[in-house]
Amino acid sequence: MRFLVITGGVISGLGKGTITSSLGHLLKEHGLRVTALKIDPYLNYDAGTMNPYQHGEVFVLNDGSEVDLDLGNYERFLDEDMTGENNITTGKVYSEVIRKERRGDFLGSTVQIIPHITNEIKRRVRAVASRGYDIVLIEVGGTVGDIESMPFLEAMRQIRREEGDGNVLFAHVTLVPEIGANLEQKTKPTQHSVKELREIGIQPDMIFCRSQRPITPETRRKISLFTDVPESGIVSVHNVENVYLLPDILERQGIVQHICSRLSIPVGTYRDTWADFRKNLLQPREWVKIAVVGKYTELQDAYMSHRETFTHITGNTGVGVEIKWIDSDSLLRSTEPLDEVHGILIPGGFGYRGVEGKVVAARYARERGVPFLGICLGFQVAVVEFARDVLGYTDANSTEFDRNTRHPVIDILPEQKGIQDLGGTMRLGMKLVRVKDGTLARRIYSSPEIMERHRHRYEVNPEFIQEMEDAGLVFSGTDEEGIRMEILELKGRENFIAAQYHAEFLSRPMRPSPLHRHLVLQALKYKRPKEIEAR
Known part of the structure; x- marks a missing residue:
């Protein structure tokens, strides 16, 4: 040894x-x-x-x-x-x-x-x-x-x-x-x-x-x-x-x-x-600006894997990513910081602080056609926003944040009920995800099954799934049993997707996260007409 x-x-x-x-x-x-x-x-x-x-x-x-x-x-x-x-x-x-x-x-x-x-x-x-x-x-x-x-x-x-x-x-x-x-x-x-x-x-x-x-x-x-x-x-x-x-x-x-x-x-x-990878990092051919909307934005190490994933994408595509860190609470006062970005990422997190600002960011992306990626809590926030503003359930929420909501579109996993210890008790680690045919997610992954890492206690409440899908929300990925929702997208949108799993944890320099890569390429596509319009 x-x-x-x-x-x-x-x-x-x-x-x-x-x-x-x-x-x-x-x-x-x-x-x-x-x-x-x-x-x-x-x-x-x-x-x-x-x-x-x-x-x-x-x-x-x-x-x-x-x-x-x-x-x-x-x-x-x-x-x-x-x-x-x-x-x-x-x-x-x-x-x-x-x-x-x-x-x-x-x-x-x-x-x-x-x-x-x-x-x-x-x-x-x-x-x-x-x-x-x-x-x-x-x-x-x-x-x-x-x-x-x-x-x-x-x-x-x-x-x-x-x-x-x-x-x-x-x-x-x-x-x-x-x-x-x-x-x-x-x-x-x-x-x-x-x-x-x-x-x-x-x-x-x-x-x-x-x-x-x-x-x-x-x-x-x-x-x-x-x-x-x-x-x-x-x-x-x-x-x-x-x-x-x-x-x-x-x-x-x-x-x-x-x-x-x-x-x-x-x-x-x-x-x-890594020779070509380094060249792209040093001399990106184009740039996009992505907003990362969270509550730890002054401490960027809290979102290190997302930052590194964007670097992987630059090294592989030559598209540089300028990250605009936005404190989600600030969006409750004004959404103006989002006006200059070409894409929005809402990462994972815990606790109620900052959630309402993330809901605002998800609504902004959905209504204005801005490329969007939600991860873990970002996935759940997209569900809450859709329920509130499309289904009209203004009090819709996760029971993590409001136990008394009449529309608990996000609820605790059944096996999590009654657990007292916090450490090591979530739904953790690599799990199989089934990707539905004919969806944006299937085109991104080019596979009917993927393996991704998880870290969460809450899930989409099955009672509301059919109603949301009838209104245009597509759950394009599920767990192995088809019970838990893993990926969502909007019907007719190529640039709006979210996942319950942490795609950033599997990203590597030569194999970037497919979801993050899709966000960056969609951001570039979104940016070009705006540049022409600005001229």
């Missing part, structure tokens, strides 16, 4: 996840079998109940695991499906150790951080590594020195001792700030961070230097001198306009050769399957 452990120092938010993902992509492009594992030191069992303001997007995997958003990066960069085992949390580790203690597995021993907690961490790491990979990338969340991270770093130190120096490498991500009028690159934060890492018994083999500009040869030499890391292992990770450009920057610094040399792995020829 070979491992590459990525730690972080100085401050959080330096981009360990993007660096880990980029390394995984490069190693795979050189012909190696690679996977990635994220360690999150928080006490939560998983990310499912965490507030987007604190944690960003909750990413959902095929097996229904609700995980850190970095798992989304791993899947996109490696083009591999992860499982819940690829995300280790303090909550998972301690829960398992306590369960074993209650069962008597430790034969009366005093349960301690070392060896019991560290052994459980190592067991989980090796379970992932045992699937037959050449290299397992392990990203340790948080910053060196955090009390929460200490058991995980100790476990990583032990793995190196047990597996041997030639099978485990450590990479440390640090900040190289630029100070003063001449923007001198300062190495002292990196020196202190490596010193702290050494104090817990870990000597890094590589240092990834986060900086505004490429690090200078002098900076590289100085960091190498003070950290005992060879210059070939000092890597510049300077700011780039798009994260998908980073792997190429790392490749040009010979980092794969350095890693494979240290791990005694033969390295294959670099395939660079």
Whole structure:
């Protein structure tokens, strides 16, 4: 087993996840079998109940695991499906150790951080590594020195001792700030961070230097001198306009050769399957403006997968997407912000705040012919809007927001009734969707069956389906039994569609989400006559 452990120092938010993902992509492009594992030191069992303001997007995997958003990066960069085992949390580790203690597995021993907690961490790491990979990338969340991270770093130190120096490498991500009028690159934060890492018994083999500009040869030499890391292992990770450009920057610094040399792995020829993709990102031939209408718009990481999906579409089509983030509540005062966009996306979400503004956006798109895509809550909002403004049920709502509505067009899933615990209890993960023949959805997917990821507790109320379809709403996709509505569209409209599932979670750089791609191409079609009219 070979491992590459990525730690972080100085401050959080330096981009360990993007660096880990980029390394995984490069190693795979050189012909190696690679996977990635994220360690999150928080006490939560998983990310499912965490507030987007604190944690960003909750990413959902095929097996229904609700995980850190970095798992989304791993899947996109490696083009591999992860499982819940690829995300280790303090909550998972301690829960398992306590369960074993209650069962008597430790034969009366005093349960301690070392060896019991560290052994459980190592067991989980090796379970992932045992699937037959050449290299397992392990990203340790948080910053060196955090009390929460200490058991995980100790476990990583032990793995190196047990597996041997030639099978485990450590990479440390640090900040190289630029100070003063001449923007001198300062190495002292990196020196202190490596010193702290050494104090817990870990000597890094590589240092990834986060900086505004490429690090200078002098900076590289100085960091190498003070950290005992060879210059070939000092890597510049300077700011780039798009994260998908980073792997190429790392490749040009010979980092794969350095890693494979240290791990005694033969390295294959670099395939660079993203070459044309990068060209389109750097020079889009046309642009459209898409409104993302939500309640976390000031914190864009809450909608990271949507943002990345639009990037995938640009890389494949050459059509650039300018995202206009719109706080849904602002639309209750005026819809003027929507007048300048060429398409509208309403993403998923929970809680009543912001919902009425999303209803306004759905009505605007339906009445004015603006290209529209609703995802999860956006799907449900489109149903509520249709019931209110087409069927005339002015109080129509979801029982999530109004338990006493006389027209509950969205209601809780039957199996969700009576559930008390919030974590891990929704309809989660990959589910089969049947797509009806002769519909817009069928033309988009070109298949009678698709598999998509879900995360919801509420569904379209079957009591209202026939009435809505008679009025022009088409439910073009259902679950496997034909009971739950999965896709909706408007009769006679090519640019209005919504889905109960999260199409953005399966989007990859070379295989963008078909629904998002359709939205962008319809936005381009909508934009062109408006440009001619403006002239």
